[in-house]
Amino acid sequence: MKEGPDIAQIGALIGDPARANMLAALTGGRALTATELAAAGGITLQTASTHLSKLETGGLLTQRKQGRHRYFTLADEAVARLIESMMGFAASRGHLRHQPGPKDPALRKARICYDHLAGDFGVRMLDSLVASGSIDAIGDGLAVTAKGESDLQCIGIDVGSLKSSRRPLCRSCLDWSERRAHLAGSLGKALLSNFMEKGWARRMPESRSVVFSPEGERQFLKLFPLEN
Amino acid sequence: MKEGPDIAQIGALIGDPARANMLAALTGGRALTATELAAAGGITLQTASTHLSKLETGGLLTQRKQGRHRYFTLADEAVARLIESMMGFAASRGHLRHQPGPKDPALRKARICYDHLAGDFGVRMLDSLVASGSIDAIGDGLAVTAKGESDLQCIGIDVGSLKSSRRPLCRSCLDWSERRAHLAGSLGKALLSNFMEKGWARRMPESRSVVFSPEGERQFLKLFPLEN
DNA sequence: AGAATGCTTCGGTTACGATCGAAGTATGAA
DNA sequence: TTCATACTTCGATCGTAACCGAAGCATTCT
Incomplete structure (x- = not known):
């Protein structure tokens, strides 16, 4: 009972x-x-x-x-995960709030999910990292490979120091717009801040959307290609 | 907004x-x-x-x-996952319903989670499968190895036929009592029904708890040992 | 046929909680 | 000190939804 x-x-x-x-x-x-x-x-x-x-x-x-x-x-992050998972669930049931505002396409393209990148770009980034062998994926589980560790070092991300944090390095996060996984965890956070430091992307005030500069977008797409 | x-x-x-x-x-x-x-x-x-x-x-x-x-x-299974994840969250916040009834220990030991085994026994089973190399685990992701496939065949589970189903074969599911992962997906379901067919375990009416017969428990513990 | 069971719908009551106006406290600025 | 901003607490209103009794269908049993 x-x-x-x-x-x-x-x-x-x-x-x-x-x-x-x-x-x-x-x-x-x-x-x-x-x-x-x-x-x-x-x-x-x-x-x-x-x-x-x-x-x-x-x-x-x-x-x-x-x-x-x-x-x-x-x-904490658990709350963020709960909310996001409920959003995914609500979206899958069609419990959508129909408001096709101008922001909507921007949100689908790239937005922030607690502290990492989600949306179209977030999904593409993870797909590309997996395809290039930088990240191993089994189901929902993710792990950085040796190759990935050195590749990320080139971009300016020290995976070793991230590992020492109590927070998991990689975690897949399912978002409501794409319904596909993107990269969360401390690495996901580090990558996004890396982009922002380089001036590739910035957050919009009053919104969850992330906009890339023309040059930033070019660099991002080059760095994370999609083969198909 | x-x-x-x-x-x-x-x-x-x-x-x-x-x-x-x-x-x-x-x-x-x-x-x-x-x-x-x-x-x-x-x-x-x-x-x-x-x-x-x-x-x-x-x-x-x-x-x-x-x-x-x-x-x-x-x-569907997504609803079950949502409910279970909310239970996990609620438990972690201490939103527990204090009712130290006699059933409680039994629930922690072995209970059903939608259609697979959860609780202490569920966690032990997955741990053992991973330790023996039958299942590969990266983070939350799980995959059956070749060794696992043949081992499971011996118990009487045909992994090949399970693979053909649309439902994912392996999935890790975090339950509220142990706060550790146990095995869900079609394999998780198959294993539990296997135990019940063999008479090792049966479901209690009016409850989610699963009780093992003395012999069933002996067999289960032998089949899924914990080294440490 | 009639009776019993399983469940839904209707109508009316009740209680809870979301809401805001107004007043009260804390922090900072002039 | 006085005034303004940021926020909380109080008090009262109001709407909604949870609830049950009673009546209405539907299905099965005899």
Whole structure:
């Protein structure tokens, strides 16, 4: 009858539209203030405040006060994964919010998923890394090969130092737009920051989309070719 | 602002305690009638009926009428994965339902997870298969080796025929009690049914727990040893 | 045929929670 | 100090949905 952990609590937590919108906004990875989240949820500040405290006591959010602002973030990567997996599920059921805004194509092309690259470009990058033998893939599992380690070193990424972190190096993440895997984990994060440092890509404010400069896109496509 | 798929709908669907309990009951894998589910949810039949129709239109359940009964099942494996992953998340946050009933230890030891073996025994089985070189594991990805294929043949499982199914052969599934991976996919299912055919194990009515006979447990432990 | 079982639909009650206005606290700026 | 911003808490309203009793179908049993 009543077995196991209590799903209903977190379900209800995510089940409110305003809260769901706020969580989705935070999937962008950057910390947001209460007022920004209120806007994202489409509600007043007071209401947002109560929602945020609920989400925090529910363990989904952490807050960090800085000056007179209160910055909220997803509690950890597990939360981000849960939200993203629910998005994938919702998308597969056709629970889509039809709003073919101008941002939509940009989001499908390249967007941020917590701290790594998702969308068309994210999928292409992982496919290319696997095809070139830099990453071994068995099902959902990923591992960097010796070749990959040296290739990545050339781009400017030290895999060795990433390995020492407690966080898994590679992890495949299924996103809702492509429904195919892209690269998450500390390596996924490192690659994206690498692109941004080089000026190839930058994040758009108020959105999860990532735009590449013309030159950046050229370099990216050259670096991660698709054979077929 | 409003990007991507609508999480809130399925969140709300799962967010109701009665519905959550019914879904959890269905994670057991067997099809249940409306009255059984009403009992599982702790509500009357009428209320259960409306809940069930909501879950069905939401795409979480499928019903199959047979005679004067209506059997409900989780719509597909993706739903089962979602529920189980939410259970894992809830457990990690301490959202546990404290009810130290007598069944609890049995559930941790061996229970069913949709259609395969989970709990202590499920984890042990996968660990042993990996250690013996029957299964290759990279991160979350699993693949049967040639050695594994012949070993499994000896037990009475034809991997070749399983491969032809559309469903993935191996998949790792993280369960809430152990927080470690166990074997899902068509192979996971085949192994469990193999044990049950041999009389090693059987399912308890009204519960997700799987109990091994003394002899069955002896055989199981011998077949899947742990070295350390 | 009639009776029993399994389930759905209808109607009305009730309770909870989402919402906002208004007032209260904390931090920073003038 | 005073004023402004960022946020929380209080209080009250309101809507929705969960719930059950009762009645309505459908299927099977006798």
